[in-house]
Amino acid sequence: MVNITLLPWVILFSPLLAAFFIALFFLRSPKIAGILSTASVLISFAASAALFGFYLKNPSLLPVETAYAWISIPGLSIPFGFLIDRLSLLMLLIVTGVGSCIFLYSIGYMRGDQSFPRYFASLSLFAFSMLGIVLAHNFLMLFVFWELVAVSSYLLIGFWFEKPSAADAGNKAFIINRVGDFGFVIGIFMVWMLSGLGGAERTFLFSELATRIPDLAHQNLVTPAILTVAAFLVFCGVVGKSAQFPLYIWLPDAMEGPTPVSALIHAATMVAAGVYLLARTFFLIHDLPNVLETIAVIGVITAGMAALLAVVQNDIKKILAYSTISQLGYMVMAVGLGSSTIGMYHLTTHAFFKALLFLGAGAMIHSLHTQNIWEMGSLLKRMPVTAATFLIGTLALCGIYPFSGFFSKDEILALAYEENRVIYFAALLTAGLTAFYMTRAVWIAILGPDRKTHGHDHHAVHDAEPIMKWPLIVLAFFSVTAGFMGIPAFIMGGHGEHPHFNMAVAITSTGVALAGIALGTLLYARVKNRQDPLERFFGKAYDVLVKKYYLDEAFLALANFFQKLIAQILFIFDSKVIIDRGANGAAQLTAGLGSFIRYAQTGKLQTTALVFSFGLVALVAFMFLRGF
Amino acid sequence: MISLHHYLTVSALLFALGLAGLLVRRNMLMILLSIELILNAANLSFVAFSSYWGDLSGQAVVFFTMLVAAAEVTVGLSIAVLLYRKKDTTDTRELETLKW
Secondary structure (H helix, E strand, C coil): CCCCCCHHHHHHHHHHHHHHHHHHHCCCCHHHHHHHHHHHHHHHHHHHHHHHHHHHHCHHHCCEEEEEEEEEECCEEEEEEEEECHHHHHHHHHHHHHHHHHHHHHHHHCCCCCCHHHHHHHHHHHHHHHHHHHHECEHHHHHHHHHHHHHHHHHHHCCCCCCHHHHHHHHHHHHHHHHHHHHHHHHHHHHHHHHCCCCCCCCCEHHHHHHHHHHHHHCCCCCHHHHHHHHHHHHHHHHHHCCCCCHHHHHHHHHHCCHHHHHHHHHHCHHHHHHHHHHHCHHHHCCCHHHHHHHHHHHHHHHHHHHHHHHHCCEHHHHHHHHHHHHHHHHHHHHHCCCHHHHHHHHHHHHHHHHHHHHHHHHHHHHHCCCEHHHCCCHHHHCHHHHHHHHHHHHHHHCCCCCHHHHHHHHHHHHHHHHCHHHHHHHHHHHHHHHHHHHHHHHHHHHCCCCCCCCCCHHHCCCCCHHHHHHHHHHHHHHHHHHHCCHHHHHHCCCCCCCCCCHHHHHHHHHHHHHHHHHHHHHHCCCCCCCCHHHHHCHHHHHHHHCHHHHHHHHHHHHHHHHHHHHHHHHHHHHHHHHHHHHHHHHHHHHHHHHHHHHHCCCCHHHHHHHHHHHHHHHHHHHHHHCC | CCCHHHHHHHHHHHHHHHHHHHHHCCEHHHHHHHHHHHHHHHHHHHHHHHHHHCCCHHHHHHHHHHHHHHHHHHHHHHHHHHHHHHHCCCEHHHCCCCCC
16 A cells, blocks of 8 residues: 555656656657656556545545645745645546546657657646646645646747747737736735734635635624635636636637647646636635626626637637637636536536547647648548547537536536526527537538648548547547546535536527537538638628637737836836936036035145145144043 | 153144145245154154153154155155156146146
8 A cells, every 4th residue: 555645746746757857858859758758647647546546435534634844934834735635636637637648649749849858848847737736735835836837838838939929829828827817816815814814823725714714704804895805816817827708818829839738738727727726715705695796707708708709710729729718617607606516527527528629629630730620621531530539529518418518517507597597598508609619610620521622632631640549539438428427426525515407407408509509500511612601691790709809909909008108107207207317416416516526626735735734733632622 | 851841842843843834835845845844753752752661663663754754755856856847846836737
């Protein structure tokens, strides 16, 4: 029996060691880098599975918290520790499990790239950071890893930095995340300040805060208004990281990175970290109906807006990116409606089927050398495994029984049905849109005819090599079966609220999804040319969608306005105060004083000697008076 | 009996004489001479104190001062010579270039 307290260390640090060794020694040896990196994640996965197995047998031991001294100064001690509970166990399995599939797939996908080792070093660094977020038992440690995933995400989005668009996309992702994290870090310190109001020592620990914050609220030591502000600030981090309205604009651009990166970071794990954070800090928002409602509304707005945008995209990765944003909106909405369990449930199923979809798209891109769905087509014949698994992923995303997406999405809809009818209808509409845009992509890219005009290498298009094919099959398996694994029951730990199921909602949502599929089929099944029929139906509205609601432009204008305003103020301050008063003023003062003092310099030898003598006399007189 | 006070009085008179010459005279050579007087006033009091306390270090300092005075006069006289060549005078009133 391995020491159970050792396992979190193994899980966390094996990817870091891999990243470390690759970065230092193996930047020129792709083979070793690939094997080392993949092996490290497989070790993490094995350790996570062992940990999971152990606590599945001994559930009464949960939650386990281990802490080691990290930063300790008077009045502030921040331990470095792990919190193992049902939430982190589940998340560990997702990150390392889906991660293992994607690492394996990457070996095939990135083969031949001249920066292959750098790719795996960054990916390992990401795995380390993400696992750190999952295992962190206090706010500050979580924040450190939160920033680390942002860095590794930046490195991987801009992996092909020779391409200006990729470098820009990396910057955009990083900068927009800073906007959210600015609020987040203030929120963290606010919670920390509030935790000390009861007289106890302030703390960053989730386990302490989870009991203390509600206590303080009950004793009226903390007013709901202040708590609301703190909760919103923490939520800012979620809005940035999990690509919620209005900060979601970085995620579509992040598709500039290699496709496995999009699958791992920008679909399955990192962007889900925000939802994980909400679940982890649910105690903070639990008793604040206003905050919950706002979160739910932002979630549903995000879900709807992104789903609409996905309808007009022609780049398969962009479609999946907007779909990811939309599904993240669903998760955030679920948390906002009061159930972090259901949010985490959807996170889990989404991790499987969205990673599957991205990897499938990656296989298509790898073999067809295009991301444009209009240049694909008739893939069921040419790439049967990829096409079949992509279809499974699509059905899971659309929420068709018995695929996993049905279960989690249905629980969200059932919850919305009970809590808020307006949100319910918006979410239902989004579900229909989801089915519609995925059907569109499937008909154009896979089922439809090959529209590539200048293509001549038809025989070269085939399924990917086994190392890329098997991850697809594994993920497809989980996309089908994840709904039957009792994930919500596991998160709840066999107590608490009953899993939501509402037959009427289930039938309605399936009906809506089928309607979406039917509409998509009707519109796109017989399109022969490369003209989107929607473009003809909705001229102006279509343009607005193509321009992404002009949100990018609005952000740019806003940033420009404030930048220019601040620059103008600083310029005036600089030229009027610093230069005129400071630099020139000092010079004028010196010159003015000098023009008086220079009269002392007569140039006459005797004058100098006389003054000198007076000084001497004065000195002697002074000494006499003091009595030596 | 010549006491310490006598020596010190002579020394003070010498010093005052030297200082007065320094301030009043315009001729550079006279100024240099006045400086010598001041130095010698100091030497006299050094020797007087040395004999009074029975400590020879005062006399050692006097030798040192003489040496410095010799060097100072050498430099001072060469400046005077250079000045004379340049300005045809040794009057310090002509030396005004160091003023504002």
